[in-house]
Amino acid sequence: MNIVEIDVAVVGAGTAGLAAFHAARKAGASAVLIEGGEYGTTCARVGCMPSKLLIAAAEAAHAVGRASELGVHVDGRVRIDGHAVMARVRRERDRFVGFVLRDVEDIPEAERIGGHACFVDDHTLEVDEHTRVTCKSIVIATGSHAVCPDSYKSLGDCLITSDEVFDWDDLPKAVAVIGPGIVGLELGQALHRLGVRVAVLGRGGRVGPISDPEIRACACETFNDEFTLAPDARIADVRRYGDRVAIRRAGKDGSEVVEYFDYVLAATGRVPNVADIGLDRTTLTLDDKRVPSFDPSTTRTVSANGASPIFIAGDAGNYIPLLHEAADEGRIAGVNAARLARGMPVMPGLRRARINVVFTDPQIAIVGGGLRAMKPGTFATGEVSFEDQGRARILLRNKGLLKVYGDLATARFVGAEMVAPAAEHLAHLLAWALQNGMTVAQMLEMPFYHPVIEEGVRAALRDLDANLRTWV
Structure with missing residues (x-):
């Protein structure tokens, strides 16, 4: 059996795993990347990118179908070629996967190990039956898989x-x-x-x-x-x-x-790929779903002994299973795994304001955890309907409702929920305001062009501001 001694072992070469590996190497640690399946992230293979390719075709068909409402008539029947639609989805999906594969191929072969990794103990992994890896710290980034009843x-x-x-x-x-x-x-x-x-x-x-x-x-x-x-x-x-x-x-x-x-x-839904990696041979504390408990600010797992040399990132941790969160968690895990391997204390990493977007039409977006994150009696609400919003009506996209929440004690913006046109863009503006700790009054001092859908945000904020002032 091949024996490898290393500072950091990263299990899983998806978004979180690649981010962790590169971060650990950049922080000065020696590292290996272990992958038991095909290289290529969930996002590129079966998630974000192929789904948006399918949605793009759907939006084009929908736009043609509604063109007559604008006085634009398409002669003949709109024909959807399912073979062509799916061929483009697969072709572009494979192209996105190719970008990831090139990133992996740039990693020296000596730092990549193929095979299924299983814990022997908190500092040791066995990869299939050909390699044993002894390391000072480990990052679990094994991703997730779709399940059905x-x-x-x-x-x-x-x-x-x-x-x-x-x-x-x-x-x-x-x-x-x-x-x-x-x-x-x-x-x-x-x-x-x-x-x-x-x-x-x-x-x-x-x-x-x-x-x-x-x-x-x-x-x-x-x-x-x-x-x-x-x-x-x-x-x-x-x-x-x-x-x-x-x-x-x-x-x-x-x-x-x-x-x-x-x-x-x-x-x-999807479940973390942690059931068959030998967690029972570690000292880790598992939650009711048999997933390692961990501190989201450092990604360090919780051990029965208190301090653990194991970190977890991305879908494997089941905390916020989104690509940008997986990338952040991977970087945090990689840096802290490297710090621990070099005898340095782990540090909290940057966790950004929460944002979630559903690419329907109208889109759905949640900022800051939405209403679920609000404590009763501590917040006020402002809202706007998009039914009569100018730009939305111009575009025949005048459906939806936006609600924004503000803290009664500080008058700061604390979150939003919406089903709205261009919600992906509205949510980003609101998430930036949230991360910067802006008050509702400060947000209303920002520029709003005319006519744009963002004016709906201003209308909701004005309603929220008025409701906050009634509590002063």
């Missing part, structure tokens, strides 16, 4: 996860999306706009990351104008029916309906 597995090849959608050669005729979370909403609407009959079905009423009831109600009404969204579908039965799937559930009026689909797309 066991009760759906009898559907056989009619059941897919979001990881498999992008391997379709053509678009199907009908798809039931189980789970109205971020992935389910994005893929569901995109498939609908590309001519697929879609029903997005959930349980318990959750819609994406939304926690504000009024924003949730606005999202449900808006999306149901376009496709079926049933956040609490009360599914009674799902079974294979020849080459299709029959779903029996409660309809809008409470009566039972049965619908048939080519596929069931399980968008029911």
Whole structure:
């Protein structure tokens, strides 16, 4: 067996793992990168990028379909070539993956180890049966994988996860999306706009990351104008029916309906890849989901002995499973793993203001944790509807609601929730204000051009400012 002695071992070569490896090396530590599967991040292979490619095609089809409302008429029927759509998705996806592969190939071969890593103890990893790595600190960056309920597995090849959608050669005729979370909403609407009959079905009423009831109600009404969204579908039965799937559930009026689909797309979440890496051989403290507990400010895990030489980053930690957060966590983990290996204390790293965007139309965005993060009695609210917002009406995108929250004691902006046109841009402006600790009055001193959708932010802030002043 090959024996490797190193300062830092990074397990996983995704977004977080690559960031951790490069950060550790930059901090002066010797390091190895261990990967048991294909190189290439979740984002590039099955996440952010291929889904946005599918959404781009859907937006183009939708825009052509609505052109007549602007007085622009397209002669003939709009034809969607499913083969061409999916070919471009795969082609561009592979291109994005190629960028990641080139980054990995730039790492010296001696610093890359292929194989499945498993803990022997807190300082030792065994990679398959060919290499034993002894190190001063370890970064777990093993990512996550899509899961689906066991009760759906009898559907056989009619059941897919979001990881498999992008391997379709053509678009199907009908798809039931189980789970109205971020992935389910994005893929569901995109498939609908590309001519697929879609029903997005959930349980318990959750819609994406939304926690504000009024924003949730606005999202449900808006999306149901376009496709079926049933956040609490009360599914009674799902079974294979020849080459299709029959779903029996409660309809809008409470009566039972049965619908048939080519596929069931399980968008029911992802779980960290930590079940088979030998955590039971370490001293780590695990939470109720068997994921290592850790300090998000340092990414250092919690040990039964107190101080742990193990760090965790990205989807493996299941803290904020978003690419930009994974990259930040990877850098923090890599720096601190290197510091610990060199006998230096670990340090808190930069954690940015929270921001979450769902690329539906209208988009959904949460800033600062949204209403869920607010403590009752400590905040005021301002809001604006986009129904009559000037720029939104010009663009035929006048649907949505934005709510902003301000702290009663300090008059600072503390968060927002929205379903709104261009929410990806509005959310960034608000997140920057949040990270800089701006008051609502200071935000209103910032420039707002006319006519732009950002004027909706100003209207909401004015409403919030007035509501804050009533408490002074």
